[in-house]
Amino acid sequence: MESTTPNDNYDYDDDNVTPAGLCTSDGENLLGAQLSTIYYFMFLFSLFGNGLVLVIIHRFEKLTTVTNILLLNLVVSSLMFMSSLPFVGVYKQLSNWIFGEVMCKIVGSVYYLGLYSSVLFLTLLTFDRHLAVVYSVGGSQVRNQSYALLSCAVVWLVSGLACIPKMILHTTFTHNSSNKTLCQEYPLNTPIDDKLRASGFYLQLFLFLLFPLIVIVYCYVRIAITVISSKIVTKFKTVRLIFVIVLLFFICWTPFNVVQLIPENLSCEEKKKRGYALEVTHDIAYIYFWISPIFYTFVGKKFQSYFRQLLVKRFPGLKKHISVSQVSRTSMSTKSTQKSIELS
Template sequence: MDHVKATTDYYIYEDSYNYSSETGSSQSSSVPCNQDGIMDFTRSYSPVVYSLVFVLALVGNILVLCVLMRYRTSQTGGTCSFSLTDTFLLHLAVSDLLLALTLPLFAVQWAHQWVFGMAACKISGALFSLNRYSGILFLACISFDRYLAIVHAISTGWKRNTCHAQIACTLIWTVCMGLSGVDIAFRQVVEVEVGRSRDQGLLVCQTVFPHSSVQWKVGMPLVNLVLGFGLPLLVMLYCYIRIFRSLCNASRRQKRKSLHLIVSLVSMFVLCWAPYNSFQLAESLKKLGVISGGCQFERTVDIGILVSESMGLSHCALNPLLYGFVGVKFRRELTRMCKGLLGQRFYPGMKEWGGQRKTRRPTRSFSSAESENTHSVMA
């Protein structure tokens, strides 16, 4: 049986045990570290966390999609009249929702074992990778669109050409589908050890790379680091720093609101994904021999990857809060939708929450500035 890495995005390698042609038996190439505690922790931790993230992401992103589609039907001019920001937000919500839908499968895996077959293993693994990559790249696109709208104030021209956003989204989905092809090719249902007895096994869905392949061992985590964290973070930092600098001449109240939102957006992204990518980098450096470590180091990294990955996955549940519910217009649309479904008498206080003093010109905060330039439902 192979050594398992207890996350949804793990890789094992076929050279865990070498075959001896002289004895005709399987021999361990090295004495493996005891992973019993890690597996016990995984089987108690992962099902609970994945189920919680699934519920929160499901509810939040369905609300975002419903509000967006309701807002979209009230606009005229067809698909390309929809603002760039709302187009990216729509694709982000779809991506986060599809990512969340894979989590119950992996929750069942760690609570029991993988019981869904090989085809479901490959498809769910590919969906997990596809939507994790695409969701983060859509966040970078939203940041860039805000940068264009506020810093360069060119949104009027872009509003008439928002089909460009559809092209950008198509390119993102295409690239991410190519990256998820790794899961289609290498995902397998394998039996791994659980406990000290080699007769006690657990079926799990894993990515199994060919033996003696340093490129695969190190290449995929580095791709995750660059496309799934480093590049989007640089884009977000550049765009939001330029946005905040452009608002330095604004009123104190506006600047304070802008700063709070910008710090919240960047901080949430970094706090969710930086720990996971740091542990992945440490593991890659160890495989390259750049750093050394024994069983305690491997144990720390494995548990760190497990816990920090769940922090990263929680980003798909937090996205609706910051990228949707921060906007007055979004809340107003949600209020109208709820009133239409359940009746106004169930929501006596929703008018104030959805947007007080409608006749008053809104303060030119970060979100309202974007509204005037992009007419986004996020405002």
């Protein structure tokens, strides 16, 4: 979670912080408070959209295929991340943390756990599509339920371990000039704190940005070569949805990561510009978790069919207006044992 208070130089005395400089972040804090009003809408929309995906998977699919298992975990990680937004919204609007120290650490940890796991699950989904398309024969032997469950366990373990520095550094403390409680990384420059911050920064840069980007680009280059050489249109359709989701993620998150790379030893005016950029790009990054359910539900033809079936069952009067092709769970499960599930 980002700071909503001045990024000044501080003197420390126990839990109290006193500003030592005149460069404040009041403008960017006000911008953050104004933008945070959309967090509640984003949370509710994400809750509905991701919940709909979970219902569709539960009602029409079985968790026996690699794609469904990975997609389920991706949805859970998105919901986990979005669950922190109402707390962040209240915090930004009040510029005061009112939920206590324990919740400060929990919300901060859930925030990063959802973010990190989402990145890795997107990478894993792309790699799985790469196996299914490029190594369609040999890959089917590797792509089984055990492989999927083990992969998911590794992703959650790595993401959880990566959150440890954030959990340690995130705490509550009082800003003396405003007498308000802050919930963020405690800005104390001790050797241990500096090492924790550095480890967190490099983990986020290399493990959760550069590494996924390299893997995803490589996988899609191989997929594109295979699809073009095979001239089979259906193979392209099987990877379209995941490609759109991955592309959307990096469009939303790359600007924020680029701004984070800008060093903080800047002049006061440059710090303010960096602060404004962080606020705007951070909120753009949230759009991914808000809008991704639309792609799950409305880009994939299978999900469209399932969604229509749900609507007709809930509102029978729509049957004459909505074309529904019945696809039973049993028949789909049988097909999925013969070939990888077509998400689109």
